[in-house]
Amino acid sequence: MTARIKILPSGHEFNSEGNHTLLEAGLSAGLRLGYGCSNGNCGECLARVVSGQVEKTRHHDFRISAADKTDGHVLMCRNTAVGDVVLEAQEASSSQQVPEQQLTAKVKAINFVTEEMALLHLKTPRTRRLRFLAGQAARLGGNGKASATHSIASCPCDDMQLHFQIPRQPTSDFSRYVFDQLKRGDSLELVGPYGDFILDEDSPNSLVFIAWKSGFSSIRSLVEHAMSLEVAEQMVLVWVADGDEGRYLDNLCRSWADALDDFTYLPVNADGEDPQGCMAEIGRVLNLPEQQQYDYYVAGNKAILDATSAILLQQGVSPSRLRFDQILHD
Numbered sequence: 001m002t003a004r005i006k007i008l009p010s011g012h013e014f015n016s017e018g019n020h021t022l023l024e025a026g027l028s029a030g031l032r033l034g035y036g037c038s039n040g041n042c043g044e045c046l047a048r049v050v051s052g053q054v055e056k057t058r059h060h061d062f063r064i065s066a067a068d069k070t071d072g073h074v075l076m077c078r079n080t081a082v083g084d085v086v087l088e089a090q091e092a093s094s095s096q097q098v099p100e101q102q103l104t105a106k107v108k109a110i111n112f113v114t115e116e117m118a119l120l121h122l123k124t125p126r127t128r129r130l131r132f133l134a135g136q137a138a139r140l141g142g143n144g145k146a147s148a149t150h151s152i153a154s155c156p157c158d159d160m161q162l163h164f165q166i167p168r169q170p171t172s173d174f175s176r177y178v179f180d181q182l183k184r185g186d187s188l189e190l191v192g193p194y195g196d197f198i199l200d201e202d203s204p205n206s207l208v209f210i211a212w213k214s215g216f217s218s219i220r221s222l223v224e225h226a227m228s229l230e231v232a233e234q235m236v237l238v239w240v241a242d243g244d245e246g247r248y249l250d251n252l253c254r255s256w257a258d259a260l261d262d263f264t265y266l267p268v269n270a271d272g273e274d275p276q277g278c279m280a281e282i283g284r285v286l287n288l289p290e291q292q293q294y295d296y297y298v299a300g301n302k303a304i305l306d307a308t309s310a311i312l313l314q315q316g317v318s319p320s321r322l323r324f325d326q327i328l329h330d
């Protein structure tokens, strides 16, 4: 059965299939619903049923007060929709509304896609997940091990499966630890999320994502989130890297372009370390229709961000339409 859920006051709507909880269905649809444990303990996903019927599918330890019960409050992580439902629920509108969390996750897989790049797949416990917004980062390591902050390279729609892209960096203890010692089944401590390189979901503009080398990490999270929300009419992804090998998830980008009518993927070769040269090439291949409005999300090193900013501002793009994520390593 498919139920249609509407959230107030935002007016966001999504479908819920089978007996997915209200929270699972909302997160899968890309909503920034307020929640904590996902497990019926904290009460942070409390929402009021305005109309329609829900059904409790799992036990919860959190005690809902008598007044809240009478008022129609339920836990979104423990209830499923029985037909169409309207709910009054909290949604985060900024990164400040997502608290810092600390948890331990297990390494589910490490995939060394090239000599220089490790794709790290972590799985959190079912009862202790990481709530974050697409584009944010987390600190990995801890417990006496080396640690470093990296962008989360996956979508918040699955908060148990977290992906990171760790470049080889001889000067980073954490990078050396990942490449030389870390293995499947090991534990890593996670603290976060951090950063406000997040999608402006209220903007009606088309989206341009520019990833410089491993800046693709936060860009991937934003693209997947934007796809689940279906917010933009048109999305353009530019990935600047050293040759084909530098675009270590090229097939993924091509599959997005194949699957979506309004998605354009433009691979661009890095012109050495010359950001001006790269931007000239990006300008040449982008060729965006002038009458259309765009929001730009750019992830790269300081030089590429400075060059991109200067060029886009010169072209008359409003500073409010630019968002930058500075990476500390290529």
Ligand code: FES
Pocket (backbone or CB within 6 Å): 035, 036, 037, 038, 039, 040, 041, 042, 043, 044, 045, 046, 062, 075, 076, 077, 078
């Ligand atoms: S998220 Fe903690 S009770 Fe639902």
